[in-house]
Amino acid sequence: MTSLMVPDARTLFERARGRKILVVGDLMIDEWIWGTVTRISPEAPVPVVAVADHSFTLGGAGNVANNLRALEAGVVFAGVVGNDAFAAHVRELLRNEQVDDSGVFEIRDRPTTRKTRIVAHSQQVVRADWESTASLEAARRSDLADFVRSAAARCDAVILSDYAKGLLCREIVEAASACALVLADPKPENIALFRGVTCVAPNAGEAATITGIAISDEASLERAGLRLIELLDCRYAIITRGEHGMALFGRAGERLTIPSVARTVYDVSGAGDTVIAVLALALAAGAPIEQAMELANFAAGAVVAKLGTATASPEEILALLEPAT
Numbered sequence: 001m002t003s004l005m006v007p008d009a010r011t012l013f014e015r016a017r018g019r020k021i022l023v024v025g026d027l028m029i030d031e032w033i034w035g036t037v038t039r040i041s042p043e044a045p046v047p048v049v050a051v052a053d054h055s056f057t058l059g060g061a062g063n064v065a066n067n068l069r070a071l072e073a074g075v076v077f078a079g080v081v082g083n084d085a086f087a088a089h090v091r092e093l094l095r096n097e098q099v100d101d102s103g104v105f106e107i108r109d110r111p112t113t114r115k116t117r118i119v120a121h122s123q124q125v126v127r128a129d130w131e132s133t134a135s136l137e138a139a140r141r142s143d144l145a146d147f148v149r150s151a152a153a154r155c156d157a158v159i160l161s162d163y164a165k166g167l168l169c170r171e172i173v174e175a176a177s178a179c180a181l182v183l184a185d186p187k188p189e190n191i192a193l194f195r196g197v198t199c200v201a202p203n204a205g206e207a208a209t210i211t212g213i214a215i216s217d218e219a220s221l222e223r224a225g226l227r228l229i230e231l232l233d234c235r236y237a238i239i240t241r242g243e244h245g246m247a248l249f250g251r252a253g254e255r256l257t258i259p260s261v262a263r264t265v266y267d268v269s270g271a272g273d274t275v276i277a278v279l280a281l282a283l284a285a286g287a288p289i290e291q292a293m294e295l296a297n298f299a300a301g302a303v304v305a306k307l308g309t310a311t312a313s314p315e316e317i318l319a320l321l322e323p324a325t
């Protein structure tokens with residue numbers, strides 16, 4: 001079934017170790033408040049959560065960085081935080097993962113993007129978001145583009161991780177082209193920004209919105225893939241299809257459709273971050289696109305078995321690959 005064998009994957013992980021990847025994108029912090037509900041508030045008809053635990057994790061493009069670190073890649077991050085107390089938290093989380101945060105700029109009058117979730121008895125009670133999706137002002141855009149240009153030139157690949165929070169713009173995408181290998185996880189509303197990248201990897205819903213093609217069978221899937229390549233003038237388009245796996249379309253006629261490989265599915269959030277991270281790292285390590293996609297599919301299969309946005313280690317990916325080969 002699969003053409004990626006365990007020894008190929010091992011070699012790839014070895015080659016990937018220490019490759020340098022620049023992640024440019026919308027950085028977020030996820031705040032988690034865990035507790036139990038014992039009563040209803042006397043103030044309003046809402047539950048009162050007695051807090052037992054409080055923690056922070058990196059989200060958005062930060063989760064792409066985490067996924068790369070789980071595979072022992074070197075990571076440089078370019079993005080923004082606000083001028084608030086959470087900016088330091090974000091830096092601390094990046095540094096704990098040994099991510100180079102010298103390209104994380106602090107922006108005045110902008111909040112650090114934060115999603116606060118209150119969870120009681122494993123059930124999300126409410127979520128509160130702090131964010132601004134306004135684009136950066138010209139001077140900040142150009143600071144960031146300067147950083148991206150010089151960092152891209154010394155990295156093996158660049159990942160553009162778009163969560164539509166106002167960071168990515170044409171100037172920054174053009175600066176990323178100082179690296180020969182640029183991958184994008186795009187949001188449909190910003191698709192025009194990503195023209196000229198090496199590879200785009202939207203999910204099926206996003207691909208349908210971008211191309212205007214309803215994906216209902218193999219033929220429409222292929223039309224959407226080819227349309228993506230034409231629209232963006234990119235070398236590869238990979239459409240991720242949730243439980244149906246993923247499909248590759250290449251400008252030089254490359255085609256590959258693979259089923260998903262997850263054994264248990266617990267939480268699919270963040271699987272797209274794992275996919276773009278593994279694709280970029282495998283290509284940076286010299287893998288052919290088909291192998292890079294298969295490895296990404298196994299990595300995604302490993303993370304969907306975990307709660308929350310998660311990462312997969314080489315051992316976990318190999319364990320999933322083992323019985324398949």
Ligand SMILES: Nc1ncnc2c1ncn2[C@@H]1O[C@H](COP(=O)(O)OP(=O)(O)OP(=O)(O)O)[C@@H](O)[C@H]1O
Pocket residue numbers: 202203204240241242243244245246260261262265268269270271272273275296297298300301304
């Ligand atoms: N329900 C599932 N069962 C098995 N594998 C899954 C499932 N959902 C996701 N995957 C794996 O994860 C990959 C990416 O998932 P998906 O296409 O949902 O991306 P996404 O929508 O960008 O994810 P997200 O936005 O949550 O990060 C799939 O190609 C597949 O390998």
Ligand SMILES: [Mg+2]
Pocket residue numbers: 185203272273
């Ligand atoms: Mg996605």
